[in-house]
Amino acid sequence: MKTFLLFPVLFMAFALLSCEKDNELATPLSGEWRLVEVYADPGDGSGSFEPVTSNKTITFGEDGAYTAKGDLCTMNEAADTETSGKFWSEDQNVEPNECISLAPRSGITYEFVGGELILSYPCIEACQHKYRKQ
DSSP states (O other), X not given: OHHHHHHHHHHHHHHHHHHHHHHHHSOTTOEEEEEEEEEEOOSSSOOXXXXXOOOOEEEXXXXXXXXXXXXXXXXXXXXXXXXXXXXXXXXXXXXXXXXXXXXXXXXXXXXXETTEEEEEOOOSSOEEEEEEEO
16 A cells, blocks of 8 residues: 555655746746846946947747847847847856857856846946846
């Protein structure tokens, strides 16, 4: 009888653990993000995020690829070009196809702060873009 009861309990535990792993695979990065603020420090630590009006967006897929309206190689806020690239969740790195010369990885990293996506560019002084999920 104990063996009979043990099997369903183990099965349920395995099923619950499998669900958690599926949820972990669904990255919070997936979906469309719009540029809302830009940070550029002048070199003395006095910089702050400043609001921008921009149509620049990034759409991250579940497959490790993204598409963007706007250039991710630079801090440009314009959304005048269609671009694409790859991203890696394990080291939170973004690699635009258009600036692949920065290989092996572009130096553009991302993090989540308060539910917003922050892209950090490889600048001498801090320079970042803040995006909100659409």
